[in-house]
Amino acid sequence: MKKYHVAIAFLAITLASCGGGAENKDAKATAPAASGAALSENPDYKKGLELIAGSDCLTCHKVSEKLTGPAYKDVAQKYESNDENISMxxxxxxxxxxxxxxxxPMTPHPALSEDDAKQMVKYILLLRNK
Incomplete structure (x- = not known):
């Protein structure tokens, strides 16, 4: 059953990040500041999205709306993407x-590697509206 929920969550995030054909300004992908490539083609975006989809993060967070925890876009607006914030x-x-x-409180995830957690943060911070 958990795999079913993860698959549905991954599909929802994928559709939201690609626009899903809807006129939703929150779902439109934008190019990262340092690159002309589409956001969905950014390797940090792809890997972070994959890691989040395979985790329990979507139980408490959504991309554009507050759930139990803040929306990923709100986190991206609050924190600049730099090494210090990514590590923190x-x-x-x-x-x-x-x-x-x-x-x-946010539930701890002690089994998650530091590298994977950083990759998830990089994905989240790429959602910042520029």
């Missing part, structure tokens, strides 16, 4: 956290 946010994913987005 990756550590929060692994260790869990509370207070930056309200009283509900």
């Amino acid at each position: 946010l990756a550590a929060k994913i692994i260790k869990g956290g509370q207070g930056n987005w309200g009283p509900i």
Whole structure:
């Protein structure tokens, strides 16, 4: 059953990131600041999306809407994409956290590698509206 939910979540994120044919400004992909390539072709975007789709992140987060935790786009708006923020946010994913987005704590993910957590953060920060 969990695999079914992960597959549905992955499909939903994929459709949202590609626009899904809808006129939803939040779902339109934009080019990263440093590259002319489409966002969906960015290797950090692809790998991060894959890692998030295979995790439990979508239980508490959505791309454009607050759920239990903040929307990924809200996180991207709050934090500039730099090495310091990527490391800090990756550590929060692994260790869990509370207070930056309200009283509900984020569940720790100690089995997640630092490299994978950083890749997830890079994906999230690519969602920043420029």
